Amino acid sequence: xxxxxxxxxxxxxxxxxxxxxxxxxxxxxxxxxxxxxxxxxxxxxxxxxxxxxxxxxxxxxxxxxxxxxxxxxxxxxxxxxxxxxxxxxxxxxxxxxxxxxxxxxxxxxxxxxxxxxxxxxxxxxxxxxxxxxxxxxxxxxxxxxxxxxxxxxxxxxxxxxxxxxxxxxxxxxxxxxxxxxxxxxxxxxxxxxxxxxxxxxxxxxxxxxxxxxxxxxxxxxxxxxxxxxxxxxxxxxxxxxxxxxxxxxxxxxxxxxxxxxxxxxxxxxxxxxxxxxxxxxxxxxxxxxxxxxxxxxxxxxxxxxxxxxxxxxxxxxxxxxxxxxxxxxxxxxxxxxxxxxxxxxxxxxxxxxxxxx
Amino acid sequence: xxxxxxxxxxxxxxxxxxxxxxxxxxxxxxxxxxxxxxxxxxxxxxxxxxxxxxxxxxxxxxxxxxxxxxxxxxxxxxxxxxxxxxxxxxxxxxxxxxxxxxxxxxxxxxxxxxxxxxxxxxxxxxxxxxxxxxxxxxxxxxxxxxxxxxxxxxxxxxxxxxxxxxxxxxxxxxxxxxxxxxxxxxxxxxxxxxxxxxxxxxxxxxxxxxxxxxxxxxxxxxxxxxxxxxxxxxxxxxxxxxxxxxxxxxxxxxxxxxxxxxxxxxxxxxxxxxxxxxx
Numbered sequence: 173x174x175x176x177x178x179x180x181x182x183x184x185x186x187x188x189x190x191x192x193x194x195x196x197x198x199x200x201x202x203x204x205x206x207x208x209x210x211x212x213x214x215x216x217x218x219x220x221x222x223x224x225x226x227x228x229x230x231x232x233x234x235x236x237x238x239x240x241x242x243x244x245x246x247x248x249x250x251x252x253x254x255x256x257x258x259x260x261x262x263x264x265x266x267x268x269x270x271x272x273x274x275x276x277x278x279x280x281x282x283x284x285x286x287x288x289x290x291x292x293x294x295x296x297x298x299x300x301x302x303x304x305x306x307x308x309x310x311x312x313x314x315x316x317x318x319x320x321x322x323x324x325x326x327x328x329x330x331x332x333x334x335x336x337x338x339x340x341x342x343x344x345x346x347x348x349x350x351x352x353x354x355x356x357x358x359x360x361x362x363x364x365x366x367x368x369x370x371x372x373x374x375x376x377x378x379x380x381x382x383x384x385x386x387x388x389x390x391x392x393x394x395x396x397x398x399x400x401x402x403x404x405x406x407x408x409x410x411x412x413x414x415x416x417x418x419x420x421x422x423x424x425x426x427x428x429x430x431x432x433x434x435x436x437x438x439x440x441x442x443x444x445x446x447x448x449x450x451x452x453x454x455x456x457x458x459x460x461x462x463x464x465x466x467x468x469x470x471x472x473x474x475x476x477x478x479x480x481x482x483x484x485x486x487x488x489x490x491x492x493x494x495x496x497x498x499x500x501x502x503x504x505x506x507x508x509x510x511x512x513x514x515x516x517x518x519x520x521x522x523x524x525x526x527x528x529x
Numbered sequence: 530x531x532x533x534x535x536x537x538x539x540x541x542x543x544x545x546x547x548x549x550x551x552x553x554x555x556x557x558x559x560x561x562x563x564x565x566x567x568x569x570x571x572x573x574x575x576x577x578x579x580x581x582x583x584x585x586x587x588x589x590x591x592x593x594x595x596x597x598x599x600x601x602x603x604x605x606x607x608x609x610x611x612x613x614x615x616x617x618x619x620x621x622x623x624x625x626x627x628x629x630x631x632x633x634x635x636x637x638x639x640x641x642x643x644x645x646x647x648x649x650x651x652x653x654x655x656x657x658x659x660x661x662x663x664x665x666x667x668x669x670x671x672x673x674x675x676x677x678x679x680x681x682x683x684x685x686x687x688x689x690x691x692x693x694x695x696x697x698x699x700x701x702x703x704x705x706x707x708x709x710x711x712x713x714x715x716x717x718x719x720x721x722x723x724x725x726x727x728x729x730x731x732x733x734x735x736x737x738x739x740x741x742x743x744x745x746x747x748x749x750x751x752x753x754x755x756x757x758x759x760x761x762x763x764x765x766x767x768x769x770x771x772x773x774x775x776x777x778x779x780x781x782x783x784x785x786x787x788x789x790x791x792x793x794x795x796x797x798x799x800x801x802x803x804x805x806x807x808x
Contacts, residue, residue: 229707249710256711262704266726275722276712326712 180238181205181330181362182226187235189225194218195386196225199235203364208356210373211366212397213383214409219366222383223332226364227256240329255323255361259335261315263307269318270294270303276326293321297351313344317351324355331355333365337372349376370410374398382406399454400525407452413496414453420444420526427470427521434493439470440524450529457523458497460489460515462507469518477513480504491517568790575787578774585780585788591763595789598760599796601678602686602743608679609687609739614732617694618720622703639688646684647752654680654753677754682743690732690739697731698724733804737797744793760789 180202187199196218203209213219224230226237228249236245244252264272273293277286294300297317307315316336323331336352337345353376356363367373373380373394380397382389390402401407404415418432420442428442430451438451464472475491487504489497495517499509509515544551575582585591620632638646654661654671661671671677701724709719725732747761755762767775768782775781 224707227707227711229710248715249707250713250715252711253713254711256708258704258708260704262702262708264705264709264723275709275714279713279718322708322712 181207181240182364183236183238184226185236185238187222187225187232187237189221189230189232189235191221191230194221196222196232197386199386199388201381201388201391203362204378206356206360206362208353208363208365208376208378210377210380211364211383212368212370212373212377212380212410213366214368217383218386219368219383220334223256223334223364223366227254227332228252253326253328253330255326255328255331257316257319257323257331257333257336259338261307261319263315263318263322265307268304268306269299269310272307272318273322273325275322280326289325293325297321311344312340313348316340316344316348320351320355324359324361328361330362330364333363335367336365337367337369352376370398382409384409399523401452402527403529404450407450411454412452413455413498414451414458414494416451416453416494417529418449418451418526420446420449428526430526434473434495436473438524439521440526441521442524442526444526444528448529449526452525452527453495453519453523455488455496455498458495458517458519460497460499460503460507460509460517462515464516467518468520470521471517471519471524473517475515475517477509477511477515480509480511491515493517571783571787571790574773575783578784581775581780582784582787584778585775585784588780591780591785591788594758594760594763594785595792597675597678597757598744598789599792601675601759602682602740604679605682605686605743606690606736606740608683609690610736613687613691614694617691618698618724620691621695621698635691636688638685643685643746643748644752647681647749650677650681650684650749651753671753673754673756675754675757678750678757678759681749681753682746685746685749686739686742689742690735693735693738694728694732697728697735700731701727729807730804733800737800737804741793741797760785764789 182201182203184199184201187196189196194216199222211219211222221230225232228244228247228251231246236243238244239252239254263269264275267275270290273290274286277289291300294303297320299314299317299321302310302314302318307318310318319336333352337348340348349372352363352365355361363376365372365376377394379391380394381391382397382401384405389406390397392400397406398410401410401412407415416432416434416438418430418438420428421431421437422429423442423445426441426443428440428444428449430438430440430449432438432451440451442449459469461467473493473495475493475495477489478492479490481488481490483498485501486498487501487509489499489504489509491497497517503509507515616635620628641649651658651672653659654664654677656662656665656672664671669676671680705723705727706719709723710716714722745761746759747765750759751762751765758766764782764785767780767785771779771781773781773783775784
């Protein structure tokens with residue numbers, strides 16, 4: 173049997189599990205040491221189940237989980253040295269903040285070392301002043317920090333986070349995101365962070381795995397996931413609003429000319445020379461202009477604005493040629509956009525991603 | 530005068546709003562009165578015969594019976610605790626085919642008449658019974674002995690403990706246990722440090738209920754072990770032979786009842802206070 177690679181912190185091999193209405197199907201993942209790995213997917217995808225199986229709260233129906241070259245598939249959770257943070261923090265309600273953080277430490281070493289370490293961690297997360305409080309008197313953000321402190325107190329090699337920022341208000345979320353980043357960069361702990369929030373994934377991840385319906389659909393860097401989704405389903409999920417079907421007619425110097433259901437062809441950076449393809453264009457990559465002037469954009473499509481939706485600082489513009497653009501309020505006002513107006517949708521060939529299909 | 534009218538109007542309006550609560554209170558008062566009148570009357574009547582009460586309190590037969598009731602109930606509750614709490618934990622956490630059957634079986638003692646329970650127990654524990662016979666060989670007597678009382682009490686009261694403990698465990702979020710284990714605590718340690726303390730309120734309620742039910746048991750104990758006499762059985766005997774007040778030198782049903790209730794009330798109130806303090 174192959175012994176997995178040394179540099180890998182965690183490997184999941186052919187994992188299957190059914191539990192209630194959730195399933196994990198043929199999960200294969202490799203996570204590097206010190207990486208910030210995000211599992212991104214819609215609710216119900218099975219992300220929590222996967223995390224809980226990695227932690228050992230559940231055992232897989234088949235497949236393996238390897239951590240630092242050890243097969244931990246059937247190992248009890250207390251032997252795995254993995255920190256776990258639930259979305260609702262799960263702080264022990266009958267313990268103070270101090271006692272919560274100390275819990276894992278008390279099981280291992282002497283009291284003096286514990287106290288010192290605990291004070292260090294509380295300082296590092298700025299929660300020393302909460303030491304004698306009970307969890308139910310803390311705000312969401314404070315509880316989350318205590319949960320983090322408790323988990324890192326035992327010096328785990330991996331920290332598993334189940335939608336850690338979901339229950340927080342925007343400001344606290346931004347703040348805690350940075351704290352999580354600190355945990356990774358200053359302590360070197362490998363982070364496996366599960367979320368449905370794309371901003372979180374984009375901002376925190378070294379790599380992302382897109383998970384849907386219990387399956388891993390694509391693994392890559394944030395850039396790869398959001399700009400080069402591998403199929404229509406993933407593209408739709410990550411916010412690619414322009415998904416077109418087409419046929420490659422020509423290819424010059426790595427730029428494919430694709431015939432689509434529009435009045436002109438689209439140019440995409442691609443190695444395809446022929447065949448049916450699906451074309452993805454992110455809405456924020458489309459720039460709308462009134463008049464055609466100097467533009468480095470390879471693609472220029474004329475059309476009329478059919479519908480505009482106000483989305484706070486951004487505006488979603490739908491055109492009659494079915495293209496969707498996402499523009500700032502400024503741009504909207506500068507060009508004087510309104511429904512029925514004729515505009516040019518311009519976008520670069522590098523913004524167009526083509527996949528077989 | 531207009532001030533009074535205004536106030537009366539306010540009261541009337543308030544009563545109208547609270548109509549359902551008022552009806553509930555009125556109906557409920559009947560039940561409250563039920564308890565207060567019956568027990569109050571007993572204490573009141575006994576207060577008219579204080580020397581009789583004091584004699585009963587000094588009577589070794591009476592004291593022995595009360596002690597048997599309290600101690601047998603304690604043993605029964607202890608056994609129910611040792612075997613029932615693990616069962617409750619299992620039922621709270623695990624789902625399996627036939628689970629509702631098991632839970633129904635646990636509740637059976639609650640729905641069968643107590644004298645029937647006594648008959649069922651007697652059939653098994655009598656000298657020629659399936660369990661009684663081998664035990665007799667080893668020199669352990671069940672019928673008409675202290676163990677018999679404990680067994681009868683155990684049978685009718687353990688469901689209270691199991692049900693209360695199970696609900697208590699159900700209210701402990703399994704996620705708390707998961708996190709504890711991820712921090713390095715074994716399942717056992719997690720149970721001791723996290724699960725049990727968080728379920729303690731419900732469990733202790735169940736223990737108190739179980740003990741109270743055990744002390745009260747009459748019919749089942751009567752069938753399997755009318756001797757040594759537990760307090761309820763002594764009270765019954767005295768009632769049928771000597772009436773409420775008793776005869777000179779022989780405590781009647783009433784003084785023994787007052788004694789028994791007083792001791793039990795004191796213990797229960799103490800336990801409740803201890804429970805409240807712990808919160």
